[in-house]
Amino acid sequence: MKTDFDAIVIGSGLGGLECGLILAKEGWNVCVLEQDMSYGGCFQSFLRKGRYIDTGIHFVGSMGEGQILRQYFRYFGIFDRLSVIQLDQDFDSICFKTGKVYFYRHGYEDFVNSLADEFPSEKIGLQRYADKIKAIGDTIGVEVHESGRLSSGGLDYLGISAWDFICECVSDPLLRNVLAGINPLYGGKKDAANLYHHAMIAHSNIEGCYRFVGGTRQVADLLVDSINSMGGTMRNRCKVARLMADGDKIRCIETMDGERLTARYYISDMHPAVTFNMLEGVSVVKKAYRTRLNVMPDTYGLFSVYLLMRPGQFFYRNKNYYFYVKEDVWDTVMESDLRAKAMMLSMQLGGIGQRYTDVVTLMSPVSTSLFSPWLDIPRGKRSEAYGSLKSQIEQNMMLEAESCFPGLLRNVETVYSASPLTYKDYTGTPAGSAYGLLKDCRRPLMSLIPARTKLSNLLLTGQNLNVHGALGVTLTAATTCSELIGMEYLAKKIGRA
């Protein structure tokens, strides 16, 4: 087995796989190491009763013709083999306990007009909101890539509060909450949420919100196949334990089994704090920097309940729902009463043309501290108390979902759930945070972790650096690799693929 490479990528989440493939396409001899049995990190789907259940991706944005995520998948050579479906024109429903429901619609004109129908006096403010969101989203568009850049300045908005911007645009308190109603997609906290993340996610969904049909693991599988076919090496069940450095360079990595592997460059798709905690023998990284990484807050976790539906019983809805118990959409995090304050509901589609859903997923923001008593206990060894905590949350979320979707529970065959600790077990995200490092508009520079590190041959990638999610992580993979093969060259290749 080979032990020396041009680049070793640690972690096969979307970011790691994409870095592996970008470099393999350039003729680099790459090796991607994954601790888990399955590749893909949050793109994994697990099999139960013959059905694949998606874990960390329920829809993606900017997947329409001429849009940037589709362009990247085209550049990777996998788009034509993906099975995807565009969500309905009203792709998101923001639902309040009062029974009021508001829709996000595809295309800016429809988006503005449909909300202006509900809030006629706010049309000018809605247009202003939409224009800015689009302008920020366009900073990473295909045309920008064609011109040899990966982005054209959107990061300036990291220091602007998303909520302040929304409040400047519109004055109706309910409409403000409707516009902020997708904040669980970025782990939003009212005082910290920045306009860059808000705009990237809102824009990518308004321009083209799609779902993978038949499981998100297809993306990971296709990327793995492509890396293999280009001569790359994929190794699963290979957990990296140590990064061993000499001076300002990584000398080798060591796996849990004690195997040592070497490369010219090392790219980590792990959380930066985890990466730096593994470093040994290094003098160029100050202790204060490591301490800072370890104390920087992460986003909250998500508790996911997967409802396996009786075959052919429950109609598939080609959209997403956000249920809010209160009008204040920022007050989302489940506390010790274990009751969901906010819940996202989406359905999976097993095959194109099917009318019924296999799996309904409920997700609620939850404080990772609720699970801290079991943080260091390996999976399978956690106490009964952990099991009962999970069951209690599961029950509460299901009852809440039934009140929003009468008849839902009648059609449930089996229930599975994932706590933040499950995500920690399968992706290594510290404490089970859903989206990694919290990007705080009050401390924009602190929130910006560059791909380059003080070690000349160690780079970072993945959701902790820039924006999380399929699109954010994809852009970051390109940014990371551009440090090795040149930004203009890579951006043009992607933009013109």
Ligand SMILES: Cc1cc2nc3c(=O)[nH]c(=O)nc-3n(C[C@H](O)[C@H](O)[C@H](O)COP(=O)(O)OP(=O)(O)OC[C@H]3O[C@@H](n4cnc5c(N)ncnc54)[C@H](O)[C@@H]3O)c2cc1C
């Ligand atoms: C519940 C949930 C729902 C989400 N829904 C969506 C959605 O609908 N749409 C969207 O766009 N985004 C969504 N996201 C966010 C998105 O899934 C992530 O931002 C993205 O997939 C992260 O990719 P990544 O490469 O940064 O890391 P990860 O997917 O976390 O992958 C990291 C990989 O590194 C591996 N690893 C860790 N430590 C080691 C080690 N020591 N040795 C070897 N390997 C290691 C892990 O096993 C893992 O495979 C969701 C996230 C969650 C948690």
